[in-house]
Amino acid sequence: MVCVEDMPCEVIFSRASFAECREHVERHCPRYCHVDPGFRLFDSYLIGVPPIAIGVDGDAVLFPYTKPCHGTFLLRIEDAGEAARLASRCRDRKTG
């Protein structure tokens, strides 16, 4: 099992609120989907207030990652396999 914290990633937001991360994904990712808490991504179970927004931008996946003492991070990880797995769930980004 690969821990998210051991994977190379870009931190888009750090110590943010969960709502800020969701809004960023919905507004800025070309495609995104909503999943429930406990959804498995990168061998981890997602933590979040439903609905959890996950973004797909090319081969990159953007998702919230919450730590009890550090708040929520919005992470971007390049992984063509996970991006492809999410593709059928995704819709185009919000505009306006």
Added chain:
Amino acid sequence: MSPELREAALLLLGCPEVPVQQALALHLLGRLRADGYAVTCAGNPAVLQLLRVSDPGRHYIGPAIEIERCIGELAEGKRAPALCVAFAHSDAGLTFAATARHLLPEARFVLLVFGREAEALAEEATFPCEKIVEKAVHNPTRLKRRIDEVFAWSA
């Protein structure tokens, strides 16, 4: 002789930076155990160590589990407590509580919202739960009283 432990309960602990959490966690552990619950604590390594150090005789704390692993076990259905008490004094704490609530739709779910921003934070908790809200930071007395009322320990 210890009472027979009947049902499983889960204490979902947040970051330990707000002092009342520690006292209230030990209070709940003692009271719930006396009521017959088998209580598991979930939290980050620091909060679990604080509890272990506070209870050298292991009179209160029982099983303890790292919080992300606990969420995984809830998602996999390996753990299904009848009662969950979640502590939240931050957006992150509320996020973990919302996750546990979603994964435990049948459980009795009590949310303790505390800290300086308790009232604003409590408004963000829109999931079904019994909510106890107090601005407590250092003094646990009022929050303890509210907890005792909710669990009918006041008498």
